[in-house]
Amino acid sequence: MANLKEVRNRIASVNSTQQITKAMKMVAAAKLRRAQDNILQMRPYAQKLGEMLQTVSAGAEAxxxxxxxxxxxxxxxLMVVITSDRGLCGAFNANVSKAATAVINEKYAAQKRAGNVHILSIGKKGGEFFTRRGYKVNALYEDTFTRLSFGVVRQAADEIMNAFLNNQYDIVEIVYNEFKNVATQIVRVEQFLPIVESTTQDTATPGDYIFEPSEEEIIKELIPKSLKIQLYRAVLESNASEHGARMTAMDKATDNAGELLKNLRIEYNRSRQAAITTEILEIVAGAEALAGN
Structure with a gap:
């Protein structure tokens, strides 16, 4: 049985850890509210822009x-992997990295053997994961989420789009966590380039619209903008998912610390009672020895 000093030190250490996890949970909850508002505002815009692109481009030669x-x-x-810059968010980063690895092994095994699978990581953790496993990490966008804005994400989108136009890559896929609620994040794998026509949307014929200035100019401007919005939405989804995952992880850590404190206090009381009992027995034994003399 551990001595009283060791148990007291462990209680103090766990109590300090519990205070930290509780504070981190509160910070994550505050950030989650802002991130959730951002993604809820972005989703309708991204969806309508995608529908507009599908409608305008349906059957259009341009x-x-x-x-x-x-x-x-x-x-x-090119695999675009969106993770976080920091840990302590449960399986958030591991789920995305494992999903990206599974896609590479299942769909692009031949390209992987030829060394033609590259990684662009938005978030530090994804870059570290694939670098340790020998993948070619072409770009690592760290600190994206500390200064998250459309302008920052647009730089990554421009790099990806220019690389595709220059034939550096033949296909680009995005892997990220989609935010569902605080406790649930869904890993999504989406083809970013080349653009794939949607088969689920009802599109009107081009004859239903009058194009100004011209159909070609509209499509030329709309497609790059839609791609940038698509990547920005994925980053916002990942940002909200990260804070939700961290809030859940810190909540569980706080509960676990409370359970551990409960067990340590029981152990401390038992050790203290045993020490008191031992002292009493020693006193009694000494008194009896003196009485016998």
Whole structure:
């Protein structure tokens, strides 16, 4: 049985840890409210922009000839992995990294063997994961979430789009956590480039619209903007998911620390009672020895 000093030190240590996890939970909850508001405002805009693009480009020759829609034999692959810059958020980062690895092993095994699978990581943890496993991490966007804005994400989108146009990659896929609620995040894998026509949306015919200035100009401007919005939405989803996952993880850690404190206090009381009992026995034994003399 541990001595009283050791148990007291452990109680103090666990109590300090519990205070930290409780504070981190409160901070995550405050950040989550802002992140949740941002993604709830962005979703309708991104959805309508996507629907508009599908409607305008349906059957339009200018859309079909757009370079962002051109499919090529898949030889070089870029995986855009969106994780966090910090840990202490449960399986948030591990789920995304494992999902990206599974996609690479299942769909792009030949490209991986040829060394043609590259990683672009938005978030430090994803870059660290794939670097340790020998993947080529072409770009690592750290501190994106500390100064999160459309302008910051647009830089990454421009880099990805230019690389695709320059034939550096034949396909680009995004892996991220979609925010559902505080306790639930859904890992999504979406093809970013080349653009794939949606088969679920009802699209009107181009004859239903009058284009100004021209159909070609509208599509030329709309497609790059839609791609940037798509990436920005994925980053916002991941940001909200991260805070939700961290809030849940810190809540569980706080509860676990409370349970551990309960057990340590029981152990401390038992050790203290045993020490008192031992002292009493020693006093009694000494008194009896003196009485016998």
């Amino acid at each position: 859309a079909q000839e757009n370079p962002f829609k051109q499919e090529r034999p898949i030889e070089k692959v």
